[in-house]
Amino acid sequence: MANVLRNSAKFGFSGVLSQLSIHSRHGRECVSPCFSLQQRNNSTSPKIKVDLDSSTGVAVLRMQSPPVNSLSLDFLTEFCINLEKLEMDRSCRGLIITSTLSKVFSAGLDIMEMYGKSPERCGEFWKAVQEMWLKLYGSNMATIAAINGSSPAGGCLMSLGCDYRIMADNPRYSIGLNETQLGIVAPFWFKDTLVNTVGNRAAELSLELGLLYSAPDALKIGLVDQLVPEDQVLSTAQDTMSKWLAVPDHARQITKSMMRKPTIDKLLSNREADITNFVSFITKDSIQKSLRMYLEMLKSRKA
């Protein structure tokens, strides 16, 4: 408890703080699969850092929201704002997404956005999750995920939204849509994105079992496209990006849109219903209880 209070003081945080533990489980670096706790801090330091090289037309978006780049409402809002800016910037043709945090790309949706929140607030959060995917999956830019750490659930979704996925060749890093492990269900558009990438059978198996794949296994099933040593993930992404940008933009963009539009339209035409479904599901007593138990489990791990 004293430890917790000390940390609270450190981060200018009042109230109970649960720190996420990056613990080893089956020899893998697990970053609290599916959800994570984001420290509530009042700091205005940006959760995302973007560097656009106008000469190459390539932007690098670095997620820097400790401890695990949780997708909170704030984070997602910042993410979308940055994406929109880059999308409208004619000098930006390609985007690489990576993490500054050791061992983790993104641990996924911030559980605190779903626990003990009003239905309205949950709906606002879910809309932001949808927006992140819509903007990323439908982006005109060539997008590459430089996955330099573990990436469960929402983190996996983010990487699946990109055109190409390069991951660190470290069997201790894992990636996958593991919602069912926590008693939740990945929405249909998570499923669609996964099917589009690994095929129907692999997606069915993956989603029903809530599988987290080690980097080598992820490559085997085509969840990621390439494995490289960890210190080469970003540079490989840069090299790969030049290949993508060598293709005439309009041809590549029209082709990408032709491939992805049906999937995107499915969510667009069902957006409100999807939010309603999520809110009624997540606010159920039984689900809130699961979330509470999960939070307790995290706390006890830390203590």
Add this chain to the structure above:
Amino acid sequence: MANVLRNSAKFGFSGVLSQLSIHSRHGRECVSPCFSLQQRNNSTSPKIKVDLDSSTGVAVLRMQSPPVNSLSLDFLTEFCINLEKLEMDRSCRGLIITSTLSKVFSAGLDIMEMYGKSPERCGEFWKAVQEMWLKLYGSNMVTMAAINGSSPAGGCLMSLGCDYRIMADNPRYSIGLNETQLGIVAPFWFKDTLVNTVGNRAAELSLELGLLYSAPDALKIGLVDQLVPEDQVLSTAQDTMSKWLAVPDHARQIDQCVISVCIYYINTSPLPPDHARQIDQCVISVCI
């Protein structure tokens, strides 16, 4: 220039002639990816030669339109006429498509059909491209592509229209839908055919980057089904064909119909009259 004029005389051609170069690029035989220039010649030599063995029921269609079997309006028209003849010939159950030209199966759509032509003429050409795919992809015959050379874009589409693809095991030969490399976009039905063959992810990557795969890589992603030494491509196709023809025709054809119908419904366009008739025929012949 003298060389060009000499060649013009040789092929009875007036006007500027651009010869296609089969050049090496990254160690691969590239045949002017995506498009090629067909020599305009007045010769009436057929661009396509068909041999039907009535005892086996297998036809071999040889593309012999130098330099690179470009899909011109004439070529496509000849192709479709031949296909229709075979389709209506009750003794013909299987079709193998191959090339007589060294190093190339087909270099794809003839660029001269698209450059400096009237909109009407372009429309006529495109209709012929559609017709080739419709007739081939929807054929009742067992169809095999014996790919004995490089096959970019339109050539790749033609091979994808077949039931099975056997390619020469030569890393210098390449195959793929490389339209975007030339700033063009493969139409949705090219995309559909590719997705049906290699899956959505591979198709997305392939189309966006306009990838040309070496024969070994094409095998890896399932763009082709089998690699054999170049001198065995046709014989392997013949052997494989016998296996396919061992399947009762009706069952195989109905499956094909069902699959084709699904594709049409997905595209929500009215069923072309031909196809409606074929499906009716399938259903009727099964009932009988």
